[in-house]
Amino acid sequence: MQKPATTTNEGASNRTDDAALVERLRAGEERAYEEMVREYSGQMLAVARRFLRSEEDALDTVQEAFISAFRALDRFEGQSKLSTWLHRIVVNSALMRLRKKSRRAERSIEELLPQFRSDGHPARPMNPWREDVAVALEAQEARALVREKIDELPDPYRTVLLLRDIEEYDTRETAELLEITENAVKTRLHRARLALRNLLDPYFRGEVA
Amino acid sequence: MTCQEIAEFLLAYLERELPEPQRDVFQAHLDECPACVTFLRTYESTIRLGKAACRDCPEATKAKVPDALIQAILAARTTGHEQPQNETSDDS
Numbered sequence: 001m002q003k004p005a006t007t008t009n010e011g012a013s014n015r016t017d018d019a020a021l022v023e024r025l026r027a028g029e030e031r032a033y034e035e036m037v038r039e040y041s042g043q044m045l046a047v048a049r050r051f052l053r054s055e056e057d058a059l060d061t062v063q064e065a066f067i068s069a070f071r072a073l074d075r076f077e078g079q080s081k082l083s084t085w086l087h088r089i090v091v092n093s094a095l096m097r098l099r100k101k102s103r104r105a106e107r108s109i110e111e112l113l114p115q116f117r118s119d120g121h122p123a124r125p126m127n128p129w130r131e132d133v134a135v136a137l138e139a140q141e142a143r144a145l146v147r148e149k150i151d152e153l154p155d156p157y158r159t160v161l162l163l164r165d166i167e168e169y170d171t172r173e174t175a176e177l178l179e180i181t182e183n184a185v186k187t188r189l190h191r192a193r194l195a196l197r198n199l200l201d202p203y204f205r206g207e208v209a
Numbered sequence: 210m211t212c213q214e215i216a217e218f219l220l221a222y223l224e225r226e227l228p229e230p231q232r233d234v235f236q237a238h239l240d241e242c243p244a245c246v247t248f249l250r251t252y253e254s255t256i257r258l259g260k261a262a263c264r265d266c267p268e269a270t271k272a273k274v275p276d277a278l279i280q281a282i283l284a285a286r287t288t289g290h291e292q293p294q295n296e297t298s299d300d301s
């Protein structure tokens with residue numbers, strides 16, 4: 001079935017570009033490889049840096065991811081966009097590298113969770129956050145602070161928060177990527193957010209500037 | 210339901226995954242407990258802040274890639290092995 005060119009939307013033309021590029025890659029065209037690396041390495045490095053704390057690890061991860069991608073090109077089916085496919089590959093490489101690294105004395109999540117008395121009441125009074133917290137969403141400085149605090153979360157919780165809230169994978173995809181159950185994803189996401197709330201509380205609660 | 214349990218089931222409540230009777234008990238607690246309402250609001254703010262943390266800033270969506278990395282990746286393809294990125298031998 002032929003469609004008039006005018007109905008071609010952004011997504012469709014991307015997929016056409018992807019298909020053409022993948023065909024050249026499979027044919028082993030050297031220039032195509034360079035085009036792919038130049039086109040997608042920037043977004044992949046940004047992803048790798050979010051997961052890994054050292055620049056060296058982030059760079060190595062992007063390299064590993066491309067090597068995996070080159071090997072797996074035959075399995076790229078063109079149903080997803082090339083960028084989506086590469087995103088998942090670099091996330092996988094980053095998670096693999098994180099697993100291999102035994103982290104130096106990781107903070108326990110418990111000390112970051114809200115504290116309660118034995119009767120179930122909060123151990124500390126609950127202060128509302130500033131009215132202008134919504135404004136903070138737009139401020140670079142506040143975003144940098146939030147990123148810094150996310151970074152302080154223990155890895156099993158940080159990775160779930162990154163995958164669900166930043167990389168925007170759903171619960172099922174996150175469970176697959178981490179090889180844990182969907183219920184574990186939900187529990188960890190909740191605890192990660194509780195801990196992040198505690199870490200942000202001093203900065204956003206009413207009386208402190 | 211205690212405040213501690215409210216904190217525990219907060220996400221399930223917000224995602225409407227709490228079964229009906231539990232949901233009513235949860236709602237009844239919120240109606241009477243300003244501290245938990247405050248907690249819920251700050252939790253929701255945290256979710257929004259978290260989701261916005263990496264949005265729109267250029268380094269977060271597309272980083273500038275060192276040329277050495279691009280060369281190392283392309284070299285690795287032809288040899289099938291990982292290449293060190295820092296083989297700057299005779300830069301003068």
Ligand SMILES: [Zn+2]
Pocket residue numbers: 211212215238242244245
């Ligand atoms: Zn309460």
